[in-house]
Amino acid sequence: VNPDEYRASLADGRRVFYDGELVTDVATHPKFRVAVDNVAAGYGDGERGLNSADAYKFPASSDELRARMESLTGWEPTLLMTLESLLALGTTASRMPADEAFAKYRSRIDGFVEFCKQHDRRCVPTISDAKGHRALSPAQQADPDLYTRIVEHHADGIVIRGAKLHISGAAVAHELLVMPTKRMKPGEEQWAVACAVPVGSPGVTIMNAVPLPPADEWEYHPNSSHGGLPEGFVVFDDVFVPNERVFLAGEVEHSATFAHSMGLWQRLGGAAHMAEGADRLVGLARLLAEANGVEKIPHIREKIADMIIYATLVRSGLEAAIENAVITPEGFATPDELYTNVAKYYGALNRDRMLTFIHDIAGGAILTAPLPGDLANPETRAYVDKYMPTRPGIDGEYRTRLFHAARDLTVSSAAGHHQVAMIMSGGGLFAQKLVATMHYDLAHAKQLALKAARLDPPGKG
Amino acid sequence: VNPDEYRASLADGRRVFYDGELVTDVATHPKFRVAVDNVAAGYGDGERGLNSADAYKFPASSDELRARMESLTGWEPTLLMTLESLLALGTTASRMPADEAFAKYRSRIDGFVEFCKQHDRRCVPTISDAKGHRALSPAQQADPDLYTRIVEHHADGIVIRGAKLHISGAAVAHELLVMPTKRMKPGEEQWAVACAVPVGSPGVTIMNAVPLPPADEWEYHPNSSHGGLPEGFVVFDDVFVPNERVFLAGEVEHSATFAHSMGLWQRLGGAAHMAEGADRLVGLARLLAEANGVEKIPHIREKIADMIIYATLVRSGLEAAIENAVITPEGFATPDELYTNVAKYYGALNRDRMLTFIHDIAGGAILTAPLPGDLANPETRAYVDKYMPTRPGIDGEYRTRLFHAARDLTVSSAAGHHQVAMIMSGGGLFAQKLVATMHYDLAHAKQLALKAARLDPPGKG
């Protein structure tokens, strides 16, 4: 598959909306074009050195897993999601019971992974349901569709209805991997559904929000003008899914495995991105300090040192998660749950302070530096050249554009969007804390404390 | 002065640029109109209940000061800056030596305050110089204009040259109050200059950045679409200032008093806005929790409680600053420096965590809620009505628009702009910490420790 074939593949009848308007050509629409170009670049073999094949290969050891994590921070996001999704399907299959009942699902998952590999398909996970009244179960909701469900069973497939929220990249990908949003209970069989749905399937509708700067301010936003992955609100209006793409249909006891497996890989990916992003923020802070000529002032050094410690702690957790990976019976390396969740949690909770430090180091010019047009107009450019330089080597244009970048990376709507995405990816803060707690060896910790207390465990004898 | 007179007053020949383009009519230009309308509303006597007169009256007691602080959070920003600037001039006058040399300055300050009151002028402080190489003094810079300075002395006035950065509202105000950015030393007399310059004076140029959402997304930004105060990069190209508007011209020993006084009032105003803003964020968090139906979940309650504690601590500092105000010999109440700076510092440093908590409580829909256009188009509206409601009383449109507001207040470019402004207003974090430290009674603290240690002070006998 080459970039143009990818672009062409989007004309599959998909029903995409932006701000109430039906988007007739995703590949060229101003709000989607940048994202499409990014995905297309992932099919090429140019400077970004992407290798789609990696997205379909499961790591077999800690070393392979580390190599994958190091490369993926350079991937475009749908390729990353494809890898995460398929790894999550693989993890799910390995966690399913060995008995006959699940053999068909395991086999279908294998087949689907192979299909995606053969056709270089981009896949996105779709998990979060509308949920309605949080205190009520799916069956108790005013509308049973508030959790995505099977509305019809046929000999050759099922029909599903519902909505899945916060689906990054849905409008520019090929496959929607539908998974239950939570553990279902007996009696909730209709909501225990996992399957793969092509984006262009009849009945699929996607509303979108797009974190792209205004078209006339792209030069002012040197980073986010190259991003803008659409966030989809995906509706399934009685969509037929053939059997070979159905991975769960009523087995409530296994309904949570998909989301848990997905969460693990998303959090690992999130931690990897936060580690890289944290290094980027450290670098940005240091460039700003140097451009302002304050990099030797003690409180500036302390702030950058605190950022370094943050960045290194996130990476530590990532390293520990990889080093302590578990090899599944199927032979692929799954990161350690405890370290993965702790790294993600710590990184997500504390990223805000990195932004505050950058703002404090940058100073007001992060908001008030002259605009690109001021650089272009000689009348105003003269003031930039006169008043924005600091010391030798730091000229007015460089410093001005560095402030633009800092603003774009930490102040702009796209920066705000990224900050929220880092917090929410793989579930919010509490979910990460909860999973971390579940995987901590509390019995060992209590044993250490009892030993220091020189006490026997209570309730013995 | 009524709103229309204010609008007309802006056609005074001012030279304003936006993105390299000369703005011929500030009052109607799309990037300035919203801000102009806000300032104009401050001249009316409509629903916002503003009372310009208050901006020119100095509080005479803690109670009057408290009343002023409570009302000003409802003021439009240039009115607030006018009050802060004139109070700072008043504070400066009261801190100037009583001797003859400064009598003329005190008298001119009184005259200027009276002039502004008579003509209902909007004033903005202009302090931050370009600064150039931070390790070098003004005289050592490659270009002496990197700090604003007096280039000519005449019998009837002075001529100044330089640039002042981060001047909020400059393009829509009347008076630029020029003050030295730092303490000048003997030999640096030419940079020890304070004066008042009408915005439309020959030689004044203002480049602008404007934190206004894109024009086609105003409904999506219900709060910031009503704001958008321009941030000015103000250049003085040999601007003549008549003597009666010159408040300092060479007296280096008093050069820092202006900025210090200004800082005090800006930090007090900043703390007052942060206290009100913190309450707003608490309210927003609670509305989001209720709309999502999660307000009783313990970790959500804990996060909102943490926000309440933050909001209340900021307000405590403000209360203490007001209650412990010092009454100057001239009879006006000046807030306590220690409490003011501590409130501002604590509020500015920790505001980031409030945003993180809101993001975590809101969840992904803060980014992915359907757009206003999706509400308008019946096809997509049907999905919003079906999938966005939660429990009785929370319908799809309300919840969707609440997410828009939350996004606007905590994720958008304008939100990022506001977050930085809260950190930087009155100087960055370190400046606030430094001033707080300077005003703390360290001798008393040491005495307490020595008493507990039952030790005499060292070095006695």
Place this chain on the structure above:
Amino acid sequence: VNPDEYRASLADGRRVFYDGELVTDVATHPKFRVAVDNVAAGYGDGERGLNSADAYKFPASSDELRARMESLTGWEPTLLMTLESLLALGTTASRMPADEAFAKYRSRIDGFVEFCKQHDRRCVPTISDAKGHRALSPAQQADPDLYTRIVEHHADGIVIRGAKLHISGAAVAHELLVMPTKRMKPGEEQWAVACAVPVGSPGVTIMNAVPLPPADEWEYHPNSSHGGLPEGFVVFDDVFVPNERVFLAGEVEHSATFAHSMGLWQRLGGAAHMAEGADRLVGLARLLAEANGVEKIPHIREKIADMIIYATLVRSGLEAAIENAVITPEGFATPDELYTNVAKYYGALNRDRMLTFIHDIAGGAILTAPLPGDLANPETRAYVDKYMPTRPGIDGEYRTRLFHAARDLTVSSAAGHHQVAMIMSGGGLFAQKLVATMHYDLAHAKQLALKAARLDPPGKG
């Protein structure tokens, strides 16, 4: 009452244990003598300038309340507890219903306060019950005595049984003010009991823990060797309480008022002590920095500045609580609940970091400075004189003893005890957060957010 009369008053038949041993003379026992001397000093009129009378006078305004809070940090602790207890009784009386049923209780409370004033009695609050199984109500416990209760009703009084834990100063005070530990429900009338019990009453037993350093290390502990208030575990074994000392006996709907009122005053007192204590820690940090010659090193300055900000924020909360005091119908000033709880919470949660900073500033010598005996023995003294001085004015003995004091105030058992007491006084962290939340004006906060969102409240029409 003079100091000797106080000492004599302790020989009232009280049954006091220390480490399993019956203490026959509290006033002279080595573990209690220091505390007794402290309380006795409160009856004198010497250098500490105490004035017992203040402990029985209710403040009538914010100004009087402030004066009281400023003086009480110099009081010995049982005098402070007497004030707090009686104020809490007064607050409780003012919060009781105006109807006939409670008239007798209000009258008895008035009588008891007057009695204490007449006889200069030291009172301590006793609240925390044993509680047993936390998930069960008093009636469901294996033993009904796990919450203190009325076991017999007589014409002239009641008989109570149970235990009250964590009763500071019980063994050296005169009156135990018994209050319910929580809100009781209908059916739990026997546990809804408040009364005053003389410490020497038949049936009262007190086990004690005493935070006093070892007798041979008093010089090494210059501060804590002068403290050591015993913490009592108070048992009521069928203690008769005459009617005039019974303040609640079965009125479950009012059972929580005592503890809430007590909590308010304890938290205010706790905040006042933490504010003073925080200043002391700042002073100690600075003395250590000066003695080590590092007070100008930037990271040391930053740490001390952070401590100043902490100390000032605690004091801000205290100031705001006092300034916003409510005057009850009876005419006495009650501190604002919100500010009081926030100040206490913030101070208690973050005090740990002050200790960490002191440890970091002091360095290893806080643990390893030569001991007092090393100063006394000329052989070792020579090494102290040679190796412990730093710069002029800082001799070896001063610096050594300053480390002793720092160790005593931040490392010793007594320091640990104080740290826990600051966290737990007036209830643990969660209780303070909960009460703060209850008193916050959430409706106003939501109104601010709705206004910014330009939305009507949900569920209206």
Place this chain on the structure above:
Amino acid sequence: VNPDEYRASLADGRRVFYDGELVTDVATHPKFRVAVDNVAAGYGDGERGLNSADAYKFPASSDELRARMESLTGWEPTLLMTLESLLALGTTASRMPADEAFAKYRSRIDGFVEFCKQHDRRCVPTISDAKGHRALSPAQQADPDLYTRIVEHHADGIVIRGAKLHISGAAVAHELLVMPTKRMKPGEEQWAVACAVPVGSPGVTIMNAVPLPPADEWEYHPNSSHGGLPEGFVVFDDVFVPNERVFLAGEVEHSATFAHSMGLWQRLGGAAHMAEGADRLVGLARLLAEANGVEKIPHIREKIADMIIYATLVRSGLEAAIENAVITPEGFATPDELYTNVAKYYGALNRDRMLTFIHDIAGGAILTAPLPGDLANPETRAYVDKYMPTRPGIDGEYRTRLFHAARDLTVSSAAGHHQVAMIMSGGGLFAQKLVATMHYDLAHAKQLALKAARLDPPGKG
């Protein structure tokens, strides 16, 4: 060497003081006996499963290093210090220049390591000098001995004078490894000295502080009564050191290598102990919550989860430091500097909050639980049995003793001592932050930021 031989080895004429008293028999003195017994146990092969041989073997790979780190948390502290010291000497040797001048030092270091292994010697590092006036160099001090120095050169050795502070275990070890406290400059050759000195050498004097609870409270301190390693203030009064034990004598350019190498290994050991200690604190918190019956209360769960995250982050850093170990040319594994320092810094800075959480979870009984004597006396024991139990399985004695342990581990003098030691081990917070910063790849971070900014590095052309 067996335990008795070790005890006998201490009678080598060592000059040890405690509180001004000359200790004639270290092995039996009440303040040293416990520590001596601990060290002696390290020579046995009993239940603690120690293996002295490991202390002299250098790990050759990440896996060996990990195995060593896992075992050493069970070692007695002087064995740990012996390992750390010798590894630091090894690291130093590998960092010395390859030229002839240093060949003799490398050879002597090898010889000394072999000697220690042969004779199972316990070694402690001695680094911190008295330092005097911090702003002055060694030569500028009032007394040149404030930094340990060579006062005489002889054909067969050198004579040193000075003091080394904070030397854990000095009084019960065999060898003092003297190292310069900081980088010396040309002209400071006399202070550039490293060597090994037997504790019993003529001229060596050790004053001690010992963190042991009072003898009559050992049962009340179930953990710290088994510890009590003496902290030595070591004085060298013209001590002769033969050439074969001299590892540096004037080569100022290499003076800092010893302390840096030592710091690396101490911080790794500190991080390992903090990781294990953090797990112990988590276990303690959970045991307390269970004993109090509050382990399911949400805010308690959150606090324990926060502790788990802390513990896991410290361990992450340790894992990453080991996994990224560098193998030296000599073939032994040296931990990664960045991760080691970050783990130690984060652990040391934030350990205080773990203690605060334990205090809050435990409640007041951590201070006021009945004492051991109250358990022994049937009269008071009856109250403990009646009022201290909570739910089935938690009896009064268990819960009481658990509070004793919690008090001992988090409130007692020994707990305070341990807390400070964790902060200071391997240098204070700033030193760790500084070393972390030095080893961070700032150039890579800047490159990432420039790429996102789409800017070339400044100052190019």
